[in-house]
Amino acid sequence: MRISYDEMKTQLKNILVKKGFDEKRAEESAKNFADSSLDGVYSHGYQRFPRVIEYIEKGYIDINAKPEKISGFGAAERWDGHLGMGNLNAKMAMDRAVELAGQHGIGLVAMANTNHWMRGGAYGWQAAEKDCIGICWTNTCPNMPAWGAVDGRIGNNPFVLAVPERNGNHVVVDTAMAQYSYGKLSVCRQNGTMLPFPGGYDEEGNLTCDPAAIEKTRRVIPIGYWKGSGLSVVLDLIGGVLTLGRTVTKVGKECESEYGLTQVFIAIRPELLNQDPDKAQEILEETLKDIQDSVPAEEGRAVRYPGQGTVKRRQENLKEGIPVNEEIWKKICTL
Numbered sequence: 001m002r003i004s005y006d007e008m009k010t011q012l013k014n015i016l017v018k019k020g021f022d023e024k025r026a027e028e029s030a031k032n033f034a035d036s037s038l039d040g041v042y043s044h045g046y047q048r049f050p051r052v053i054e055y056i057e058k059g060y061i062d063i064n065a066k067p068e069k070i071s072g073f074g075a076a077e078r079w080d081g082h083l084g085m086g087n088l089n090a091k092m093a094m095d096r097a098v099e100l101a102g103q104h105g106i107g108l109v110a111m112a113n114t115n116h117w118m119r120g121g122a123y124g125w126q127a128a129e130k131d132c133i134g135i136c137w138t139n140t141c142p143n144m145p146a147w148g149a150v151d152g153r154i155g156n157n158p159f160v161l162a163v164p165e166r167n168g169n170h171v172v173v174d175t176a177m178a179q180y181s182y183g184k185l186s187v188c189r190q191n192g193t194m195l196p197f198p199g200g201y202d203e204e205g206n207l208t209c210d211p212a213a214i215e216k217t218r219r220v221i222p223i224g225y226w227k228g229s230g231l232s233v234v235l236d237l238i239g240g241v242l243t244l245g246r247t248v249t250k251v252g253k254e255c256e257s258e259y260g261l262t263q264v265f266i267a268i269r270p271e272l273l274n275q276d277p278d279k280a281q282e283i284l285e286e287t288l289k290d291i292q293d294s295v296p297a298e299e300g301r302a303v304r305y306p307g308q309g310t311v312k313r314r315q316e317n318l319k320e321g322i323p324v325n326e327e328i329w330k331k332i333c334t335l
Helices: 005-018 023-038 046-058 086-104 121-129 182-191 211-217 226-243 248-254 277-292 308-320 326-333
Strands: 068-073 076-080 106-114 133-138 152-154 159-163 171-175 261-268
Touching: 005 023, 005 046, 005 326, 023 046, 023 086, 023 121, 023 308, 046 182, 046 326, 076 086, 076 226, 086 106, 086 121, 086 133, 086 261, 106 226, 121 133, 121 159, 121 171, 133 226, 152 226, 152 248, 182 211, 226 261
Parallel strands: 076 106
Antiparallel strands: 068 076, 106 261, 133 159, 133 261, 159 171
16 A cells, blocks of 8 residues: 555644644644655654654643753754654754854754654754754663663664765665664564564574564664664763753653653764865765675675665655555554
């Protein structure tokens, strides 16, 4: 089953308006969900939408709240998200980081007390579209064991890096600190497919590719094992120190679910440093071509750089419609 981009965005917008959002904010938030779905990130696009409505109804998300600047010095600012809509807060934060980068060459916005930003890569693409290098991350609820542990005390803390390319073929890495995000596990379980590589442990303590078994134990594997575990901890601490907001530990102890999060957004304008955009583009093109010229491990399968497949999926889904899980879409239509 496929749904057109416009139909999806309109449907999501109408639901948000009925929940009390004004037209402009509903349009902006719905666009974020639809854009993520258009790019093939369904787990953090339309599939996440029913949970967001549930959080609104429970009062975890304040539909009228807008972020507030608490302090700032030069290129760096600290903000409070006031438990507002996560994707709206995040878009505003990256917009502000880009604005600061235009003044200083680099901009940093650290935001506490915000909510799930949905697809983190959206804000990397957002920075790249403004010709900025983008770096951002968020913490989560405690949903991953630290290396060597069984119980979840750290977060899968998504981390995004983006490099702009002149023709819009931006290089974007959007990765959780777990081998697979819980959204990806959910999609694979719904589709009845196994993970291509082990993503966590089952109840017997064995590594498994079964997404349902991993969801049951919540023992996901950190990327790079102890390396991903350490990176998760440090990203969380940097956000906490910059904002004085909740770390993963505090989210787990003070919140009933995954809300009240801490996020960091950084934008860099490279041309303000090198003043030679043509040379920068030359370096980018040379490096990406060399990567794509790699000898593939599987015959007939191309080697791609991060973000390359996104543009292709975007064009395909715009033309043919966004593939949706029929059961989830029916649920959305009843909201």
